[in-house]
Amino acid sequence: MKKKLFCLSLSIFPFVLQYAQDSLEVQKISPIIEQQDSKVRKPFFQREWVKMSTAPVLLFGASGATWGERKNIREIRNRYIPTFKVGYDNYLQYAPAATVYGLKLAGVKGRNNIGRATLSYAASIGIMAVIVNSLKYTAKVERPDGSSKNSFPSGHTSMAFTNASFLHKEYGVVSPGYSIGGYGAAAITGLGRNLNNRHWISDVLAGAGIGILSSELGYFFIDKIYKNKGDNIGMLADLEGNGNPSFVSLKVGSALSTTNFLKESELTDKKEVGFEAGIEGAYFFSKKWGVGGDFSFSSFPINPTRFPLDGDIGSFDITTESLGFLNFGIGPYFSHEISDNLNVVLKATAGYSSGASGKIFVKSEIFDLPTDEFQVAEYKPSSSFRWNTGAALTYKFNPELGVTLYADYNQTQSSISYHFNDIIQNDQDMADNLNNDISREKIEYMSVGLKLTAYF
Numbered sequence: 001m002k003k004k005l006f007c008l009s010l011s012i013f014p015f016v017l018q019y020a021q022d023s024l025e026v027q028k029i030s031p032i033i034e035q036q037d038s039k040v041r042k043p044f045f046q047r048e049w050v051k052m053s054t055a056p057v058l059l060f061g062a063s064g065a066t067w068g069e070r071k072n073i074r075e076i077r078n079r080y081i082p083t084f085k086v087g088y089d090n091y092l093q094y095a096p097a098a099t100v101y102g103l104k105l106a107g108v109k110g111r112n113n114i115g116r117a118t119l120s121y122a123a124s125i126g127i128m129a130v131i132v133n134s135l136k137y138t139a140k141v142e143r144p145d146g147s148s149k150n151s152f153p154s155g156h157t158s159m160a161f162t163n164a165s166f167l168h169k170e171y172g173v174v175s176p177g178y179s180i181g182g183y184g185a186a187a188i189t190g191l192g193r194n195l196n197n198r199h200w201i202s203d204v205l206a207g208a209g210i211g212i213l214s215s216e217l218g219y220f221f222i223d224k225i226y227k228n229k230g231d232n233i234g235m236l237a238d239l240e241g242n243g244n245p246s247f248v249s250l251k252v253g254s255a256l257s258t259t260n261f262l263k264e265s266e267l268t269d270k271k272e273v274g275f276e277a278g279i280e281g282a283y284f285f286s287k288k289w290g291v292g293g294d295f296s297f298s299s300f301p302i303n304p305t306r307f308p309l310d311g312d313i314g315s316f317d318i319t320t321e322s323l324g325f326l327n328f329g330i331g332p333y334f335s336h337e338i339s340d341n342l343n344v345v346l347k348a349t350a351g352y353s354s355g356a357s358g359k360i361f362v363k364s365e366i367f368d369l370p371t372d373e374f375q376v377a378e379y380k381p382s383s384s385f386r387w388n389t390g391a392a393l394t395y396k397f398n399p400e401l402g403v404t405l406y407a408d409y410n411q412t413q414s415s416i417s418y419h420f421n422d423i424i425q426n427d428q429d430m431a432d433n434l435n436n437d438i439s440r441e442k443i444e445y446m447s448v449g450l451k452l453t454a455y456f
Contacts, residue, residue, distance in 0.1 A: 052216045053213075053216075055209070055212050056209040056210075056212050056213040056216075057209075058209075059205050059206065059208045059209030059212070060205075060206060060209045062205045063153075063202045063203075063205040063206040063209065064202075066200075066201050066202045066205065067202045070200040070201055070202050071200075073200075073201050074144055074197070074200065074201075077194065077195060077197070079321075079356070079358075080324065080356050081195060084195045084196065084197075085196055085197075086192065086195075086196065087196075088188075088189075088192060089156055089160075089188075089189045089190075089192030089193055089196065090156070092160070092185050092188060092189045092192070093156050093157075093159045093160035093163065093185075093186070093189045094159070094163060095163070095185050096160075096163040096164045096166060096167040096181075096182035096185055096186065097121070097163040097166055097167070099167055099171075099178075099181075099182070100117065100121075100166055100167050100170050100171065101114075103170075103171060104117065104170075108171075108174075109174070109232050110170040110171045110173075110174060110232065111169060111170045111171070111173055111229075111230040111231070111232060111233055112170060112230050112231045112232065113231045113232075116222065116226065116230075116231055117166075117170055119222055120166075120169070120218050120219050120222040120223075121166050121218070122218075123217075123218035123219075123221055123222055124162050124165070124166065124214050124215040124217070124218030124219070125159075125162060125214075125218075126218075127214040127217050127218055128158050128159070128162045128210060128211060128214035128215075131158075131210050131213075131214065132153055132155050132158050132207070132210060135152060135153055135206075136150040136151075136152065136153070136155070137150065139152045141200070141203070143198060143199065144197050144198070144199065144200055145197045145198060147198075151198075151199055151200060151203050152200070152202070152203045152206065153203050153204075153206035153207040153210055154190065154193050154198075154199045154203040154204045154206070154207035155207065156189060156190075156193050156198075156199075156207070157186070157189060157190040157193055157199070157203070157204045157207030157208050157211065158207040158208075158210045158211040158214070159211065160185065160186035160189035160190060160207075160208075160211065161183075161186045161190075161207065161208045161209075161210075161211025161212050161215075162211040162212075162214050162215050163182070163186065163211075164179075164182035164183045164185065164186035164211070165182075165211060165212050165214075165215030165216070166182075166215060167179070167181075167182035168182055168183065169215065169219055173230075173233065176456040177456070180248065180456065186208070186211070187208075190204040190205075190207065190208055191204070193207075243287075244284035244285070244286060244287055244290070245284050245287070245290075245335045245337070245343060245345075245455060246281075246282060246283045246284045246290065246455065246456050247281060247282060247453050247454060247455045247456070248279070248280075248281040248453075248454050248456065249279070249280050249281065249404060249451040249452060249453040249454065250277075250278075250279060250451060250452045251276070251277065251278055251279070251280055251294075251296070251404075251406060251449055251450070251451040252275070252276070252277045252449050252450060252451075253275070253276050253277075253406070253447050253448050253449015253450065254273065254274070254275055254276070254447065254448055254449060255273070255274040255275055255276045255298050255299075255300065255445050255446070255447045256271075256273055256445055256446045256447070256448070257271040257272045257273070257274070257300060257443075257444065257445045258271065258444045258445060258446060259271065259442050259443070259444045259445075260272075261300060261302075261323055261441055261442075261443055262302065262320070262323075262416075262439075262441060263441065263442075264439035264440060264441055265416060265418070265439040265441065267302065267305060267318060267320050267360070268302055268303055268305055268320070269305070270303050272300040272301065272302060272303070272323075273300075273301075274298060274299050274300035274301060274322070274323075274445075275298070275299060276296055276297070276298040276447040276449065277296065277297055278294055278295050278296025278297055278327070279294065279295050279296075280292065280293070280294035280295075280296075280451065281293070281294075282333040282345075282347075284333070284335060287335065287337070288334060288335055288336070289332065289333070289334060289335075290332075290333045290335065291330070291331070291332060291333065292330070292331070292333045292347065292349075293328070293329055293330035293331070293349060293351070294327070294328070294329055294349065294388070295326075295327070295328050296326075296327045296328075297324070297325070297326055297327070298324070298325050298327060298410075298445070298447070299322050299323070299324045299325075300322055300323045300324075300445075301322045302319075302320040302321070302322060302323065304317040304318060304319045304320075304363075305317065305318045316362055316363060317362070317363045318360065318361070318362055318363075319360070319361045319362075319363055320358065320359075320360050320361075320379075321358035321359050321360070322358065323355065323356075323358065323381065324355065324356035324358070325353050325354065325355050325356070325381070325412075325443070326353070326354045326356070327351065327352070327353045327354075327386055327388075327410070328351045328352050328353075329349030329350055329351030329352075329386060329387070329388050330349055330350070330351055331347060331348050331349035331350055332347070332348060333345055333346070333347045334346045334347070340396070341395055341396045342393065342394070342395060342396070343393075343394045343396065343402070344391065344392065344393050344394075345391070345392045345394070346390075346391050347388075347389065347390055347391075347392075348387075348388070348389045349387065349388045349389075350385070350386070350387045350388075351385075351386055351387075351388075352383065352384075352385070352386060353383065353384050353385075353386035353412045353414070353443075354383045355380065355381025355382065355383070355414055355416075356381075357378060357379065357380040357381075358378070358379050358380075359375050359377070359378055359379075360375070360376055360377040360378070360379060360418075361374065361375050361376065362374060362376050375421060376420060376421055377418050377419060377420045377421065378418070378419050379416050379417065379418050379419075380416070380417050380419075381414040381415070381416045381441075382414050382415040382416070382417070383414075384412045384413055384414045384415075385412065385413075386410065386411070386412040387410075387411055387412075388408055388409065388410045388411075389408070389409050390406060390407055390408030390409060390447075391406070391407055392404050392405065392406035392407075392451065393405050393406075394451075394453055396455075399455065400454060400455050400456075401452075401453070401454055401455070402453045402455070403450060403451070403452060403453065404450065404451035404452075404453045405449075405450060406447075406448070406449060406450070406451055407446065407447070407448045408446070408447045408448075409444075409445075409446055410443075410444070410445055410446075410447060411442075411443065411444045412443045413440060413441070413442055413443065414440075414441055414443055415438055415439070415440045415441075416438065416439050416440075416441055417437070417438045418437045418438070418439075
């Protein structure tokens, strides 16, 4: 459960894609059509206030869900990338807003002229600043690096998502690519704040929600002043994509091993059950065929193995930290539309799998140690070729958004090397038998879960 919550740090991008794609429909409706349809009761998920509030509500909910586990989530970061420190998040947060003004100065038509766009942007920034600073200096949450007590919410992330929403509002109606790029930059900014150990994951998720909400409120008030949805909205309302089922999606699911991952190492005799999370997307050149790829993280907790000791002095357990893999693959995708609301996709990808290092402990009540355990070895899976095939069935709420049930089969082979501690190295018999041991393990598993799918 704790590791599953860590995947929410990657959920920012697909959740806001849901918001971006849905709210494009709001922007494309001309004032005349709005007046004609004002008396028609729309389905719940097509109502304007629902579309505008979906992403903030999801992000605030995710922030609350991770609050009690934020320290445990940080431990996963500390295990895999403890020395990560890159300052790109200080600058990338401004990239979407800079893009808006660059496009306008270049003469590219957006939703509004530069004057009204600036007024809407200023209102959004003002609302965001009030919300963020009010919370920062009343909540007084300590940063994960201990530098100050103004961690919640993340100001960088709030600024990044306000700027991304600004780009989406002004140019998302021209092309969904602007929205995807803007929210992608904002998501990477938020992830950077977490990886740089400057914010808890709950700070980042709340900051993303505040940024989107502030932009919605800023545009809402300015639109009321002008009494319309934008200077150029009628001119741009007819621009559409190519109509093919290109998509970006977030996936979260269970990973069910079909082999014992540590059979050769003899560290467990069980098949493991873990989880998988990641981002997947594909661009379709026609209604049927396209090319795509996925970037995912899979983790498999290893059950401890118990060994009895001679006599009546008890037993000891060998505990192995979970096996973790970063996976990337690319390949052909095939799509078939069953009906207006149902779509099936088949895929076959090939790529790369990189394993994370871990530790092995021996634990027993006979040890005079605070935790009754001590570390005996470290392990490191080698990077290896990985292939993947799968099928997915999507139910579309509307042409831009759907929920997907997926099932994938994954296979790779990894050589796991073990390096034992100084005590074992200094024992000649044990060192000869154990040190520098390498086991070649077959990694095969099925992953089954859900995706939140945004079409473009």
